[in-house]
Amino acid sequence: MNTARKRNMTDDEFVAWFESMLDKSGGVDACWPWIGAQLKAGYGTVFLKGQAHVTHRVAFLLSGGVLTDEKPMVLHGAACSVNNGGAGPACCNPTHLSAGSGSDNQGRDRRRDGTIPTGHRHGSMTHPEQVARGESQ
16 A cells, blocks of 8 residues: 655545545444554654644544634544554544543543542542531631
8 A cells, every 4th residue: 555645735635645544444433543654652643734733633623523722632532442442542533533621631531541539549538637627717
């Protein structure tokens, strides 16, 4: 497969090339990993107009996804988790992507990794002396 990209592509040529760089062999519900250049963390990367962009963001925007000031990031869904057999950060399937904030991303990762302190690990249990109990100052 020729993965080379010519300079000065039209928008339609770029979209066709971009689509050719996705492994869609698993079907519409599977992850579509980027088969081109990747960052160390596994995110696909592509240059557009002299700037590097992560490919899942490009895929999200090409599919009609919208980013706002409140939700400026593109987040991978649970289906992309390598623990679930997904492609991880290389996934570019728009149905696995959503707009979100940094807080959304951190909260989702902490829930997935089980690092949100609850029960005996919650601060009110580990440091009860620091919990306000309604005493007047």
